[in-house]
Amino acid sequence: MTVVGAADVDAAAARGVLQVGARDIVTPLARERAREAGVEIVVATPGAAAAVAGDRATPYPSSPVPASPVARPAPAAARVRVEAAPPPVRPPSGALFRRGAPLPPAVRPGGAGPARGTTGRVVVVGAGNVGTITGMRLAEADVFAEVVLVDIDEGRAAGVALDLTHTAALCGFATRVRGAGTVEAAGPADYVVITAGKARQPGMSRSDLTSTNAAIVGDVAARVAVTSPHAVVVVVTNPLDEMTQHAWRASGFPPERVLGMAGVLDTARFQALAALDGSVRADRVEAWALGSHGEEMVIPLSRASADGRPLGPGVDAVVDRARGSGAEVVGLLRSGSAFLAPGTSAARMVLAMAADSGEVMPAAVLADGTYGIRDVYVGLPARLGRGGVREIVELDLLPDELSALHEAAERIRERVGRPAGDAA
Structure with a gap:
């Protein structure tokens, strides 16, 4: 299986045809480039079609994704036909992982x-x-x-x-x-x-x-x-x-x-701190940082693992250090606050939305009744798409974890000066 990217389409532009294998994955950017360049994508094996990454995206249920003020009409879909015995397709660009589905164009x-x-x-x-x-x-x-x-x-x-x-x-x-x-x-x-x-x-x-x-x-x-x-x-x-x-x-x-x-940053901090003992890579730690970006941060340990295994002894201390990580960095710097992880986290969210990935990330979103919380911005798992939040995703939390999440929402509500309303 080969991942076919925009560079492969560009290389085939002179021929007007790009041949791919039945098991190859054609990225959304490659398909868009093929439409623009008039390149026909040809699948080698009869009766099969190359998979196209990102085809399962669904719109946000409550309101449609707004059209960009600089959007252009979508060109006709790139044609896909079947043909036998393709020549070998060269490996995709090494930068492919950085690219997602295209956005409406903005003129420079x-x-x-x-x-x-x-x-x-x-x-x-x-x-x-x-x-x-x-x-x-x-x-x-x-x-x-x-x-x-x-x-x-x-x-x-x-x-x-x-x-x-x-x-x-x-x-x-x-x-x-x-x-x-x-x-x-x-x-x-x-x-x-x-x-x-x-x-x-x-x-x-x-x-x-x-x-x-x-x-x-x-x-x-x-x-x-x-x-x-x-x-x-x-x-x-x-x-x-x-x-x-x-x-x-x-x-x-x-x-x-x-x-x-905040949730992306706080989760990354917890993952990094949990991996400091060298027993696991930080990117192999699974966790969610929910609630508030501060003392009411909630990290449900029932949903946390390292390489698929429960986290070991001392995890409560890791949670406490994650809650205070921002202040810890401020104290060490003596002037100013953290910037590397926060800036990277913000970019990570924008890139996920630009790719229309449907990836679920912890983010501060307006609660819609999920988790029994409504009408206050609080950290919750959110599925991201090109137009922002597609939906709030409900995790199966233990009673004490859910209670801590409610408490965080109420503390935030008090700080923004809103009445309790429908929150549970």
Whole structure:
């Protein structure tokens, strides 16, 4: 079995035909490229068709995925026919894992058109450390035509963007990176990541930042609603649960298009800490960080494992350290807060949505009654698609884990000043 990517389609463009095996997997980007280039995909074995990754995606049940303001009509589907005895298909591009299904195209400034094999624009608001890492990961993924860093210090945004541009040959990407001083100057976006705000200092809690960062996030969200009315917004600014709910209110967007990053970060921290003893790789630890991005973080140990086995003794200490990991980093840095893992986590969410992967990730989402919680932003497992949250996924939790999740939702509700409503 071979994974057939966009580069394979490009190589076959002169012939107009790309022959694949019956068991080969044709990626969504390859199929889209074939449509655009008029390349016919030919399956070798009679009666069989090559599998196409991503065909099982389903729309968010409560509202349709909005059309991009820069969307174009979809071309006719690439034809697939059957033929015997194909020549060998060369191995797919080594960068294939970085590419997902295409987004509606965004035209690059100056009329140059989108970068080869990439479409769409991401705006990262805040060119500090977290925004820089987010922009870097998104550019390196080589998925988008453009990544724009926005900062009130326009010179910093432009300088970071130029510095990232200088890494294009080193990292092998064609994504354009530029800086801007305002959301309006950045232009319409498919995805907006809000990292702007004051960072924690030693001795500060995330909630200490509420009033200062609420003014910043609210203003940014309102501007995004005007410039990018169809965008998906990912909030990174602390206190994250409260700021995500604030961004949702300020933007007026449907809740599936406003989500917070924390769960991906907190899960990654737990996985890394659980692997410190060397008994397992961090990426072989399965876990979910739910609830609040803070003291009410809930890591259901009934759902945690390492290489398929229950975690060993000392796991409670790992949970406690994961809850305090942000403060631990702040204390060690002495100035500023964590940025490598937060920026990477935000980019990871955007890339999953851009690929329309249907991947389930823990995120701060508006609870819809699942888990007996409603009308408050709280960390829950969410299935992500191109238009944001497709659905909230319900895990089978133990009674004490579910109770802890309810408690986290109530504490967040108190902080955002909403009545208890329908929460259980």
